[in-house]
Amino acid sequence: MNRAQTTIKSEVKLEGIGLHTGNRSTLIFRPAPPNTGIRFFRSDLPGTPMIPARLDFVVTTVRGTNIGLNEARIHTVEHVLSACTGVGLDNVDILVSANEPPAMDGSSLPFARALLSAGFQHFVDYPPRELRFPGEILHENGKARYRAVPAENFQLDVTLLHDHPMVPRLNLRLELDRQSYLAEVAGARTFCFEHEIEYLRSQGLAQGGSLDNAVVIGRDKFHTNADGLRYPDEFVRHKILDLIGDLTLIGRPLFRMRLEAECIGHAHNIEFAKKLREAALLMRRGPIEGLPRKPSVEPAMEIDS
Helix, strand or coil: CCCCEEEECCCEEEEEECCCCCCEEEEEEECCCCCCCEEEEECCCCCCCEEECCHHHEEECCCCCEEEECCEEECCCHHHHHHHHHCCCCCEEEEECCCCCCCCCCCCHHHHHHHHHHCEEEECCCCCCEECCCCCEEEEECCEEEEEEECCCEEEEEEEECCCCCCCEEEEEEEECHHHHHHHHCCCCCEEEHHHHHHHHHCCCCCCCCCCCCEEECCCCEECCCCCCCCCCHHHHHHHHHHHHHHHHHCCCEECEEEEEECCCHHHHHHHHHHHHHHHHHCCCCCCCCCCCCCCCCCCEEEEC
C-alpha cells in the first residue's frame, strides 16, 4: 500500500446492468481531492446528490450493502468499494447513472482494472488514513464470529460454513496487498444457491443476475459460464471481497489488523466495522469523519502511470 493518500489520474467509465435491480447503469470514476475519501453521486437525479461511502449512510444490508442520503439510494456498493481498497485508493468520486452500479462479471476485477488503467496520483503531503485500534475487537452473533487484533499489515483468515453438501466448509488465509488482492480475491464472483432464486426474484432481487455475473450452487453441481469456477474455493474468496468492501465504509482504508472471521455476511460486516470505528476513535487519533484545515496552496502530487 502507498504511504501517501491517492486518487486516480483520469476519469474512467464502465457500463452494464445492476445485479439486483436489473437497471442499466453507467459508472464513472473521477479524481477527488485529498481527505474527501470515497463519495458516490447519483448522476441521474436532479442536483447530482452525493452519498458519502461511510457507515452512517448504510440503509439496508439485504443481499448486499446499500447506502442512501435523503431520497438518493445506491444498492450493492460493496464490489466497487472493495476494488478501491484492494488497489490502494483513498479518494475517488463515483458517479452512477442509476440506483445500482453495473454488476459487470459479478466480481470486483473489472472495477480494479479500470482504476489501475486510470493511473494514480499521490498526495505526498497527506499521509494515508490508517485504521488502528488498541486491542482485541470481537463480534459474535449467532454463528457469525469476528476477531481482530492490531497488526502492521492486513491479514485475513476467513471461513465459510454452510449445510450445503457442495460447500460445507471453505477457508482462506492471506496477507492482503494490491498484488494478492488482484490475484487471490478480485476475480471471485458473487453466488447464490439454486433453491433461493425464485424467492430472491419474488422480492425484487437478482433481477439482473445471470451466469454472466454469478455462480449458482445447485444440489449436486455448480452452474456457471463455460469457463467454470475461477478458483476451487471461489465462494469464500468472494466473501472476503465483500468484507473488504464493507470495511471500506469505516473511512480508513489502510487496515492495520489481523482478522479472523467465520459465517460472515453484510449485516455482521457492518456491525463489526462499527466496533472497529469506535475502538479507533478511542485512540484519540482524530475523528474519522473530520477533515483537516484546507492548505493555502495545492498539495504536492506524484503520479503513477
